Amino acid sequence: RDLHSFPTRRSSDLEPDGFTAFHSLLADALLIGKGSGCYDRASFVVGKNGKMEIGEFNILNGSTFICNNYIATGDHCMFAWGSVVTDSWIDNKNMTVQQKRTLLEYAAKDPARVMPVNSISKAIIIEDNVWVGFDAIILPGVKLGRGCIVGSKSVITENIPPYAIVAGNPAKIIRYLKEDDTEDARYFAFKEYSAGSRSEERRVGKECRS
DSSP: OOEEEEOOOOGGGOOSSTTTTBOOOSTTOEEEETTOEEESSOEEEEOTTOEEEEOTTOEEESOEEEESSEEEEOSSOEEOTTOEEESEEOOGGGOOHHHHHHHHHHHHHSTTOOOOOOSEEOOEEEOTTOEEOTTOEEOTTOEEOTTOEEOTTOEEOSOBOTTEEEEETTEEEEEEOOOOOSHHHHHHHHHHHHHHHHHHHHHHHHHHHO
């Protein structure tokens, strides 16, 4: 996989963009595969020990990734506007009001306004060809199987099997898709697309010359 690494930046070097809250101190803390793009205020909230790997040809469209542990996506994944993928979640049941106040006071005194990690943090694995819908939330420790689709505003609290369509809060399996994203199917799809592109180029060129 052809991944591009992004060096760690200090808070003083950050610009007001989707990486403002990226505070990882790890080497190669963010790896993004070729053809992947971040659009419409996609943002990364990454703690000092967080590491992310984004596969090839991913679309991150206005989505938010919160990482204090590890988040990895496969290839050809799409994340819709408002979707959230978080490997960290504060356990309100076991945290007192005073503990919450202490966290907020600590962040208020930090020039970078970084909230200290005092929560459940479990790695998230997202396999190839996964679609995550508008305003969906992926919670810590989840694995999304290859080719699955997460419906809009769904909340994912457990692993989703490959090619399942899920929706709801908590999400439930609606049905399964046919496994049509094999290597052979992908090869013929790219071949068909390339042939169509060349045909369109010839048509446009002929019109320009006439």
